[in-house]
Amino acid sequence: MEQTPYEYDVLVVGAGGAGLRAAIEASAVGASCGVICKSLLGKAHTVMAEGGMAAAIGNVDERDDWKVHVTDTLRGGQYLSNPKMAEIHAKEAPARALELEAWGALFDRTKDGRILQRNFGGHRYPRLAHVGDRTGLEMIRTLQDHGIHRGIDFHMEYTVFRLLLDDGRVAGALAYDRERGRFRVYRAKSVVLATGGIGRAFKITSNSWEYTGDGHALAYDAGADLIDMEFVQFHPTGMVWPPSVRGILVTEGVRGEGGILLNSDGERFMFDDIPPLYKDQTADSAEEGWRYVVGDRDARRPPELLTRDHVARCIVDQIKAGKGSPHGGVYLDIAWIKEKISSSEEHIRKKLPSMYHQFKELAGLDITKEQMEVGPTTHYVMGGVRVDAESQMSSVPGLFAAGECAAGLHGANRLGGNSLSDLLVFGKRAGEYAAAFAGEQGDVRLDDAAVDAAVKEALEPLEREGGEGPYQIQHELQDLMQEKVGIVRIESELEEAIDEIGRLSDRARAVSAPGNREYNPGWHTALDLHPLLVVSEAVARAGLMRRESRGAQFRDDYPQKDEHFGKVIIRVARGADGEMVVEEMPVEPMSDELTRLVEEMG
C-alpha cells in the first residue's frame, strides 16, 4: 500500500446508534474521530427499531426507577448478565434519552407534556420512550444530524476487512471501498467496534445484509474474547407470508398495545404456559391483561408480554402441535380491540403506523380489520465481544466494542427496548474511554507487510478463476444454521453443524467472484463468508457446551435449567493454532446492593 493512511485518535466501525453515539462522545472530548460504515449514513440497522428505548424515567408510573429496571434486565437475562453493566445501563439510560431530546429527537408525550412511555415484554412498568413505531428512525436521524456538525469524518460504504495490530495493541484497520473497490489504511490509537449483529447467518431473519458478524469476527481474529454466543434471540413475531417478506419484524409494540396471539383453533394459548419466574407478574385473565394495556396500575401484564425467548418457544410449540396458521405461523390480532375502543382503527393506525403500512403494502392486509400471521425470526445476538463494564474495552488493548456486537448486558435473553438504550449508554462510554485511551497512549506503528498480505488475501476471490460462487455457500450456511442451530437445538445436530461449518469454511477459501472491483456484490459476499462462518461456529460450539435450556438457548436433550450452567458463561477465543477454543468462565459477581435488590424485587 503506497497511500498515506488516514489517521485518527479514535476510529469507529459502524454508524448505527452505538457507533454514532461513540463518535459524538469521542469528538466532544477533543479526540479526532473517523467513522467507517458499510452503508450510507442513516441506513444502519438502528433505523429499523420500532418499539422504543427503555429508560426508567418514571413519567408514566413514578414507581419506576433504575432499581426496578436493573432487576428486570437481570431477570430477563436469566442472571447471566454482567451485573455491573446492567446497573450502569439502568442508571444512565434516562440521561441518554433526555440528551437525545436536547439534540432534536421528538418522542410521544404524556398529557402533561413529558416523554410518554409504553409497555413492553419483561418490563414491570411502562418504560419505553417512543415515537409511534418508528423510534429507531428518530434516534438514528437525530444522532446523524447532530453528528455531522461535530467534525467527525464519515467514510460511507467502506467495509473493514481486518484490524491492524502493533505488538498486541490495536493500531488501526484495513478497509475497502464498496463503491470503487479501493483499499484504505486507517491508523488509530483506539478502535470502537459498533458493527451490530449476526442475523445473516440464518435463513429467516429480521436483519439486513449488513449483519454478517463483522465486529465479532474482527475482534476474534485480533485475539479478543467473545462470550454468550449461544444466545441468539429469535423474535417471536416476524412476518411469515408472502415468502419474500418472511422474517421482517412485527414490533412487540403490537402486543404492547393489546395485540393477542391465537392458534388455528382461536385459542389464546399464551395463558397456558407461564414460567414460574414470571407467575406473580402475569395476568390471570384476559380481562386483567387488557386493564394492564390501558394503564390500570393494579393489573399485571398479559402473557403475550412475557420475554421473547418464551413467547417464541410457545409459538413453535403451537406450530409443532399442528395448531399453526396456513403458512407456518400463528395469528397476531390487534383488530380485536374494536370490542374495547370505539375508534380502534384510527387508534391502531396512529400507534402502529409503520406496521399498518408494512402489512398493507407487502401483504395486502389491513391490520385494523384482520389478523396477522407471524412466526419467530432471528433478530438479535446477546453474545459478542467481552468488554469491561465501565470502559467497554475488550481483552485487546485499545479495542472497544459497544451495542449489539458487545456482550454482557443482556445475558441469556434481551428485553425489548433494552437495545436502543444499550446503544446510547455504552456507545457514549466506549467513545469516552476510547478517547481517553488514545490520549494516554503513544503512537502506533503500522506493519506494512501485514497490510500488503491482507490486501492480497482480500483480492483472491476476484483473481481466482473457476472456483465456486459465494452465494451457494452463503445459502447453505443459512439453511444449516436455521435447521440445526436454531430455536430448538440438540447435541447430534449441533455436532453435525460444526462439521459442516468446517467443510463450508474450506469451500469458502476457494470461491471465485467474477467481475471487477467496483460495487461488486459477488466479491463482497465472498468476503462476508469468513465473518459469517466464524460467528456460526461460535454459536454452534457455545450452544453445544451449554447443556441446558436457559433464555434464548433451548436444548431438546436438556430441556431444563441446570444449576451449574447458571453460574457460568461461555467464552470463545482463537487458540494459538488458529482453532476455536471454547471454555466456561464464572459469571461476573453481583454487588451486595444488587443481590439485595434482586431478592427484594422477587
Next chain:
Amino acid sequence: MAATQFRIWRQDGAGDEGGYRDYTTDVTEGMVVLDAVHQIQAESANDLAVRWNCKAGKCGSCSAEVNGNPRLMCMTRMSDLPADRPVTVEPMRAFPVIRDLVCDVSWNYEVKKKIEPFEPRPPDAEDGTWRIAQEDVERVQEFRKCIECFLCQDVCHVLRDHHLHEEFVGPRFFVYNAALEMHPLDTGDRLASLKRDEGIGYCNITKCCTKVCPEHITITDNAIIPLKERVVSEFYDPLKKLFRVFSGGSRA
C-alpha cells in the same frame, strides 16, 4: 410461478455509456422488485450492483426507476406491474451512476451539512427537560418520517432537468427545513438561507415530489408552500421592507 422478463440497466462506472440487458427469472407470490433483482444477481449476474438494506421500506436505500417510475424496489410488488411486458429497472437519473443500479447520492449529504442545525430553547423545567404537547409532536411527524430515499430529489425537474444543484437544495431538504422550523423547541431561523442559498423560489409547485414519496409526505402542500409563504412574508411584505430600510437591516 411465472418466468418474467426484466430489462436491467448495466453500467460499468461513470466512463461507460451503459445500456439495458435482458434477464428472465421466476416470479412467485408476494415478490417485490428487489427480490427479483436479488434472484437475478444470484442466478445469472453475480456482479449486478444494487444498494439495499432493510427490505421493509424503512431505510430508503433501494431507490430506482421501475418502468420509469421512481420507486423503492423493496416496496414495489411484482403483482402490481403489468405482466405483458418486461419490467424495466434503472438507477435514479438525477444522480451520477457509480455502477448498474447504484448512484452517487453524496451531494445530498453535503447539502444537509449546510443547513442550520437544531437549536433548542432553554429547558422548561429545572431538571433540564421540556414540556411539549402531543399535538405539537404530531404536527412535525410527517416531516420526520422521511427515510432519505431521495426519490423526491430524483424526480424534481429543477435538479433532474436543469441541474441547479449549486443553487437549489431540492424537496428533501425543504422537508428537512420544515421539520426544523416547525419543531416545537427549535429557535433557529432558516428563512434567509432558504431564500438566498437554498433556492426555494425555483420550486414551481408541480408536486412531482409529493407523488413519488414512499412515506406519503405531502411535501409540496405541507412543507414547501408554508416555507415559501414564510419567506414571502419575511422578505416581500411591504411594511417589513419599509421597516428594514429605516432600521438599516440588511436582510433581503
